[in-house]
Amino acid sequence: MIGVNTACRRSITFRFGKLSLANLESDTYDFPIWKVRRFAVNIDKAKAALADVKSAEGHLADRIAQCPPWRHAAFGVVLAILIGSISISTDAQIVGSVIALALVALLVRHDLKRYGVFVNGYRKGATLPIAILYVGVLIVLVSGAMYLRVNHLSITSKLGFAAIAFALATAVSVKWNNVYRKELGGGTQ
Known part of the structure; x- marks a missing residue:
């Protein structure tokens, strides 16, 4: 499970069950915000991608399932x-x-x-x-x-x-x- 430290948005704590990777190495990992912004999800793009997947499944059904x-x-x-x-x-x-x-x-x-x-x-x-x-x-x-x-x-x-x-x-x-x-x-x- 990845938890985000709310005190500092740039800090991310990695936890696996009771063992915390952050405690083993350091308290937090300083994750640069500029790397995250590049991968920010646009809801409209995500909906369009899901619609494309449904369309591809339809084409697949028409192509290979027409036995x-x-x-x-x-x-x-x-x-x-x-x-x-x-x-x-x-x-x-x-x-x-x-x-x-x-x-x-x-x-x-x-x-x-x-x-x-x-x-x-x-x-x-x-x-x-x-x-x-x-x-x-x-x-x-x-x-x-x-x-x-x-x-x-x-x-x-x-x-x-x-x-x-x-x-x-x-x-x-x-x-x-x-x-x-x-x-x-x-x-x-």
Whole structure:
């Protein structure tokens, strides 16, 4: 905490808890007023700067949060491949995992090239509960896929389960994107 000695406005006392840095070195630090005047805050400039920040967030929302439908479907395809391959066999799971990772790398590369950023789904903010909920859904989907594999159910049921994974992943991607746009505060809904 920085405290200002009221007896002399040019004196500043630095305090950290019970230990006072000023007591260790000297009672006060003679801070030249001419250095402070240069950094004096103008309220109008501060309000204008905050308005610029809001405007930049709006432009960011319009630029990177406008996710095309194919992008949501691509997320669904990645998860459908992963869940479908888990339900088939260990060999298919290995191949499916490699394909899913390659597709994720392509999506990240696309986002970096087109938007200049890649937004991680597990970021802090209003989108985190959606991501955590989806992790729970993924645990259920992987468990279901393992059940299908262990009990040697038909390929039709495994493909149907992968289609369910696709639909859920696509829906979660759309919902996550809508919440992200609201959080940025400027994107069109």
